[in-house]
Amino acid sequence: MVQTDWDGRYYHIDQILDTPGPRTDEGFMAGNGVKDFLRNQSKILVIGAGGLGCEILANLALTGFKDIHVIDMDTIDISNLNRQFLFRPKDVGKSKAIVAAEFIMNRVPGVKVTPYFGKIQDKDDEYYLQFNLVICGLDSVEARRWINATLVNLVDPENPESLKPLIDGGTEGFKGQARVILPTITSCYECSLEMLNKPTAFPICTIANTPRLPEHCIEWASVLEWPRVHGDKKLDTDNPDDISWTYNVAAARAKEFNIEGVTWSLTQGVVKNIIPAIASTNAIIAASCCNEAFKIATSSAAYLNNYFMLIGTESIYSYTFEHEKKANCPVCGGDSLPLNINPDTTLEELIEMLTERQDMQSNQESIIVNCFKAVISASSAATGGSDQT
Amino acid sequence: MNDSQPLETATTSIQAPSGAPDAKTRRYDRQLRLWAASGQTALESARLLVIPASATATSILKNLVLPGLGHFTLMDDKEVTGADAGNNFFLDGMKSIGKSRAEEGVQGLLELNDGVEGVADVRDIKRVLKSDPEWLKTFDVVVAHNLDSSILDDLADLLWPGTHLVVVNSAGFLAEFSIHFREHQIIESHSETAASLRIDKAFPALLDYAMSLPLDTMDITDHAHIPYPVILVRALEEWRRECEQVNGPSSGQGAPSNAAEKKAFKERIRAMVRKFDEENFEEAESQAYKCWSTTGIPSEVRELFSFYSSSASSSSAFSALVSALSQFAENNSASPLYTSGLLPLTSTLPDMKSSTDEYVKLQQMYRAQAEAEKKVFKEYLGRGQVSVDDASVDSFLKNAHALKVLKGKEWKMINPGSKELLATKLTIQPRESATHLALVAVRSLRAKGVLSPLEVHSDTTKDAPMADALDKDKLKEFLTAEARDFLPPGAELPEEEWNVASGEIARAPSADIPTTAAFLGGLVAQEIIKMITKQYVPISAGNAASSGDDQLGVCVVDLVETWTGVI
């Protein structure tokens, strides 16, 4: 044990790790084996250090993950401070990944957080292959599609360790969702793209000729007037001066057409496509993502199969269901394998199924070794070995 | 972005001359888009007491401190243990061990937002209940996490109904919480149902305008810009006049009712098209159902009329507004054709295929009628004893179609509550109710001190995974025996669900694990925000005016299968 593990540090989480529960797979071997894997061997990647990312990092650190990597290309803005709780006003302008990593390492001793201030696209397959799990807390559809496709393509049937579970969370106002994706085995991000609300797109002729809503006037100012007046200089949606210019132009047009409701904030909202966001919803979804990561990494309990959706606007409504793989999914469809899994299936069983389907000749134990070291201690103990490592 | 709203109300008062918002508005921008300045003001004036400084409790507080809660007091008479330092992000790790849990927790939380006032109270809640009960009643909301039944019972008795009590209970992967209030009135419910455009009961200016248009001869560009409500009102009126010729006077009522009539009506709209690509007529056809969905008083709103006429508390602004609304529904003198059965018109129009001029013209017609009806409404309101400001009237009228009045249950109605009701719940919602019962049973055991030896045993770092297997089985037995005390004699426990729920609790009876704490922290904070802002709809035991007494209003969480449910 590392010196920073003071007496009683894991009193709470160890109640889970010391004893199986009624919904724990038989392969789970309680005690030091699983603790050692979680705390000393597992390596987890967090994509995004924003609203979800801050929460995810804090939860993972407390849960006992000690080798955490985080990627984020953004810098801290004042409007992040109402929910991104690892940041303070003095941090505005700095890298989210770096500030978040430092904060976690200060607060939770013994945890190593390695930040990368940049794009996920900068990293190659080799980089992603080093992790056991990836958790995604992003607000960008494109970035999610990229990491999803990358992890699906990473799966090499000859090498089951290449299968990296992807846990994805997203929020909007009082609503959110968390899901577990086992690339090529379960439905992937791309499979469910059509569930997304399409952002409102206004026809250009409405904007140009028949504005009715304040939004139409704002789009006119930002999409048509801005390039006409400023030429090649792009509208910087983070620059208050640019927003003010757009607001004034939109307001003048609205006045001309007798349209009410153009405000500075609405202008900013339309131009930046702002999605409302609060700490509480991020907390729920991030907790759910980390809870799944913890269950998958430790096999301490069945994990989510495979989609959790929460709507908090009217009472608390949630829906847990299995999102089905799309046969013709451009990312995971085609040469993938149809597999029926039930909620109790462990990752180990899934890997077994996968190897059987592929008629692979690999040694089963080595597959498991490579995939999830937690499972090794389980199988060695089951065959009479020690569960101490 | 269905649950967002325009920011006009949030920003008009705090805009700098350039239009750019100040630092505070920028900080809270993402939440102001949900609950506007009115919600923010409510949040900033709220006072919260949280007991004790557990990981779950500080997680709840974190999600309220970040958006700018006014004041919180964190009450805890214990010192930070190694276990606390390990699972609570707002303590400072090892450095906090041995110091006051309340003080360390408050310090960690206040770092998040210097606009929030936070106070540590190191007294024992048991003593405060005796020595300072009136002070406890000064809070708007009191949150209690994993408190013993005996303390909870006294606290609940004291606070009911002036201060809302939130009871949170968790162990391992399982959790539940409930909010105890008598009645909760919501004007801004942020319903996704829009107010009626009154296509089937058009007001005179709209009807006259629709009938005045020379559809066959007017300029073809203008024809392609007629907004769909005008098209529908025209088509429906023509349909009604034709019906009258066959069946006699219809007094402006009636609409296509069967499938054949509806199909014919849509064909009628299609026949009005003069040019192949008139999108406004396509839109009219797709919105034709608005002709046969009758505009009236939604039943949930109608129930409130009798509820408040019989309710004793008729001196509040809300009941005065409802009373004026019910009088308006009886007699709306601004609507000569349809004098009763309508809510006041709102002037909010959705976007539609149209030219700017036609759209603005339609908007002005709706606005003029809405103003006239507001005048009638305010006359009724003025006859009452309570004066209500204009902003409140506007907000009420804008949301009148989606008013909500919820009821909650007093704590003692849940704990111990009705044995029969719980038995029934176990048959209707077995997994949710079994989980609830298991959490009730463990709280009860905790109060009896049964858990203490087990806690001491587990609080070691040495690895003894199988050693306490016996204890777990024994604990499960204790839980089952305890649960039976909350059920009528002979009532069955659902075998599978009870096995799972009691087994999960027996596995981790005193575990406040970080992920469950964070999940609960978010969920409970969301509900407290809804209660404080009086916006959106929190969990409850049903509608005050119409629901029976068969709902507990308890939200149950299982983080193995990852579900939530309200029983």
Ligand SMILES: [Zn+2]
């Ligand atoms: Zn797919």
